[in-house]
Amino acid sequence: VSEAQLNNGIEAQCRARGLRLTGQRRLIAQLITEATDHPDILELHRRARVSDPRIALSTVYRTLNKLEGAGIVVSHNFRGGPSRYELASKSCHDHLIDVQTGAVLDFQDRRVDRAIEKIARALGFEVVDHRLEVHVIPSRAL
Numbered sequence: 001v002s003e004a005q006l007n008n009g010i011e012a013q014c015r016a017r018g019l020r021l022t023g024q025r026r027l028i029a030q031l032i033t034e035a036t037d038h039p040d041i042l043e044l045h046r047r048a049r050v051s052d053p054r055i056a057l058s059t060v061y062r063t064l065n066k067l068e069g070a071g072i073v074v075s076h077n078f079r080g081g082p083s084r085y086e087l088a089s090k091s092c093h094d095h096l097i098d099v100q101t102g103a104v105l106d107f108q109d110r111r112v113d114r115a116i117e118k119i120a121r122a123l124g125f126e127v128v129d130h131r132l133e134v135h136v137i138p139s140r141a142l
Ligand SMILES: [Zn+2]
Pocket: 038, 086, 093, 094, 095, 105, 106
């Protein structure tokens, strides 16, 4: 998927939800689309200022709230930390969080999904969604 397609994706989603994407909002949407590291608001503000030095933190804050409210972006509070953002349209995945560096790695494993579904069924439920956050440190070579 090219960057242009991704950008069209978020623009189309915003239009479909009646959210106008102009100027600074578009820049923030683009930064989230391009990010692979689940940036927090301060990091998004820092990146936005590279393209638009006058962009205010409050603009980033309001835009993130609108995008999240529209279901276009999701936030995570890994280990109770600040909200970190990614596109909601990214395929269902779970997260590994390096507790030393704060780095976040996406992963997807059907065995995990199946295990969670099995546990829920055994307790009399159907899974509609899940969030799994695994805290890790780098394994040392033995
Ligand atoms: Zn993720």
